Amino acid sequence: QVQLVESGGGLVQAGGSLRLSCAASGRTFSSYAMGWFRQAPGKDREFVATISWSGGSTHYADSVKGRFTISRDNAKNTVYLQMNSLKPEDTAVYYCAAGPRFVREHSGRGYSYWGQGTQVTVSS
Numbered sequence: 001q002v003q004l005v006e007s008g009g010g011l012v013q014a015g016g017s018l019r020l021s022c023a024a025s026g027r028t029f030s031s032y033a034m035g036w037f038r039q040a041p042g043k044d045r046e047f048v049a050t051i052s053w054s055g056g057s058t059h060y061a062d063s064v065k066g067r068f069t070i071s072r073d074n075a076k077n078t079v080y081l082q083m084n085s086l087k088p089e090d091t092a093v094y095y096c097a098a099g100p101r102f103v104r105e106h107s108g109r110g111y112s113y114w115g116q117g118t119q120v121t122v123s124s
Contacts, residue, residue, distance in 0.1 A: 001027040002113040004096050009118030012086055020081040022096030030074040033102040036081045038092035047106035059104045086122045093117040
C-alpha cells in the first residue's frame with residue numbers, strides 16, 4: 001500500500017554532510033509517521049530519527065542528536081534526513097520507514113512499510 005524509495009546516499013569524508021531523501025507513493029503519505037533507521041555490516045538495525053505526520057514532533061537517537069535533522073514535505077510525499085558532521089561510525093545502509101503513529105521507542109516494530117535502503121559511507 002505504501003512504497004518507499006531512498007536516495008541521496010554516497011561516499012563522504014568525515015565531517016561532511018549528506019541529505020537523504022525518501023519518496024513515498026501509494027497510500028496517503030501525510031497520514032504516516034516516518035522514521036529513519038540504519039544498519040552497519042555485522043550489526044543490528046539501529047534507530048536514527050522519526051517525525052510525526054505533521055512534522056511537529058521529532059525524536060532522535062542520542063548518537064545523532066545535534067548532527068542529524070529529520071524533516072518532511074508532505075506536498076512532495078518526501079521525508080529527508082540531513083546529516084551533518086558525519087563520522088565513520090555513521091557508515092551504514094539507511095532505511096526509511098512509515099508507521100501509523102509517532103512513537104519514541106526505537107525497535108522499529110511499529111513501522112509497517114520499509115524502503116530498500118541507501119548506502120552511506122563515511123571515510124576517515
